[in-house]
Amino acid sequence: MSTTITTVNPATGTEIASYAAHDADQVEAAVAATHSAATSWAATPLDHRLSRLTTLAETLRERADEYAALITQEMGKPLTEAVGEIEKSAVTAEYYASEAERILADEPVEVDGARAWIGYEPLGVIYAVMPWNFPFWQVMRFAIPTLAAGNAVLLKHSPNVTGSALAIERLLVRAGFPAHLLTTLVVPEQDVPSTSEQLIADPRIAAVTLTGSNRAGAAVGAAAGRAVKKAVLELGGSDAFVVLADADLEAASTAAVAARFTNSGQSCVCAKRFLVAEPVAAEFTRLFVEKTRALVVGDPTDPATRIGPLAREDLRNQLHTQVEKSIGQGATLLVGGQPVEGPGTWYEPTVLSGTGPGVTAFDEETFGPVAAIATAADDDGLIALADASAYGLGLSIWSTDTDRAISIARRITSGAAFVNAVVASDPRLPFGGTKKSGHGRELATAGIREFTTIRTYWVAG
Structure with a gap:
């Protein structure tokens, strides 16, 4: 029996749209497709990856009114702030289009008798659990540097902004990114814990990031620990x-x-x-x-x-x-x-x-x-x-x-x-917290390197 997710306009209480939740077979197909896309994307030259970010910024601005209206409809954000959310996403795409080559460049290290350097290489598929309060920006803040670094994204967004989640998936394709490089899972709230646990344990998932409550962060962090995988957690604040x-x-x-x-x-x-x-x-x-x-x-x-x-x-x-x-x-x-x-x-x-x-x-x-x-x-x-x-x-x-x-x-x-x-x-400064506000950083140099392998190269002679 299929489950349906229905989004509601919080300003009026009226229903907006209904979406069929993904079943186990559809989740498996999404993981397989995203993993395949990640492999090809990691081998794509960096200059090509970054050119897609420039197009992404252009596409965000071209469709700013459409995306802002969707944000306001689904979670009630004042429209002027929703427009600002889209513009901030575009600015971030431009920042990494300009700076990622410098940030990800090999770093030579002087050693005696050898040639050595540090490389920053993609991890693979990053599972992202994102909240509803900034439906586009929260995803873009993480996804833009993550994609620039050569990774793919499996997105589990909040059910009440399912329309935004699917719009983001289409946005990436419109901007020229390969299909399935960012794949949205439609998962009902009650199934999120079990689905997340299974996905984090899956060897095709390389790491996980979550922005949300402390309870959700503790669960995701624990699952990542059991799977010995990196987690970036942004868990709110006071x-x-x-x-x-x-x-x-x-x-x-x-x-x-x-x-x-x-x-x-x-x-x-x-x-x-x-x-x-x-x-x-x-x-x-x-x-x-x-x-x-x-x-x-x-x-x-x-x-x-x-x-x-x-x-x-x-x-x-x-x-x-x-x-x-x-x-x-x-x-x-x-x-x-x-x-x-x-x-x-x-x-x-x-x-x-x-x-x-x-x-x-x-x-x-x-x-x-x-x-x-x-x-x-x-x-x-x-x-x-x-x-x-x-x-x-x-x-x-x-x-x-x-x-x-x-x-x-x-x-x-x-x-x-x-x-x-x-x-x-x-985008020029790292963002993240301490104590129960979580760990890890988004944005700036730290954010794009979070989901890379920091790899040492040593060539003798």
Whole structure:
């Protein structure tokens, strides 16, 4: 009996499309075809592989409106942000088209009596488990450097963005990549754990990458460990946004709203915990709440909209439970705090003050438009609050004294530290976390080399 996956528009609650899930035979055929494509692609000259990236960037821009509309329809992202997601993917393709030859070039090593060098060679098929919150960018962020390095991709995307997953597969073919070099598996949610375990154990799969929850990451990481295969895990975060007493509060509060509420708060790299020096806490909080109230919640296809719906009803229910628990634990609700009545899965932009360790909105990752404010008397207190998290993805510090801010950043554990700027990914810089935010890196030099064999060559005489 076949299983059907149905996608739903979270802005309206109406069904978009239904897709037949792949059965065991179809999964096997996909693995075989992708493995065959990987073998041929690895032997393809690098300059040809990189020329496809240039075409990919062009194709993304040519079809930006189509792809952005699909993103907005499937997961509710405001359309202006969806267009930005496609453009960022195109910029990344151009970056690797320009830089991959340099990054992957053999590196000579001086040794006595021999000629030696280090090579970077493709691994094969990389199994990718990707999330719904950036349906194109999350895949492109990993897939572009991975394909440039000579690998193939077996993609298991989130079921609620199945249309985007299949569009990405067609996109690669339109851009001139060989058929099956990126193959999408359509797998229902309940079958993902068993299917992933089987695929990771398959000798035709060389490595695995996952962006998602800690539970999913632990399962995939454990399966990769049993199979003795490399895994790159990006597992979310509860980023600290630290406001020192000498910060420009107008700039910091404006950035704080952008940092928390982009993608309607549904991003691993969104700032979630706002840690403020006590002397400026009242004024920062006033500005933050005022600017949060001004956010436009509405039709995600309207250019004026800043907050769209949450992607699924279960996610909204989970977020509301976290808010209610936090209030019960002593947090103060300053604005929002309720689901929006009517069709779709909307939630009010919400700000909680008086949080800290022991309060759910501070301790857990909140994946939606909810901000938690905590205060401390001095720098040491702010550092302690910032590090009082199981996560370690990004960090943003605001101060007019940048040397002081950098010194504080060095005392806080995170994969990235931004001073007087909102944490963001950039193809020129490695992206990834520490602690329960995962391990391994995407983007930049580190990202393209993650899925290569770093091979030593030694030629005597």
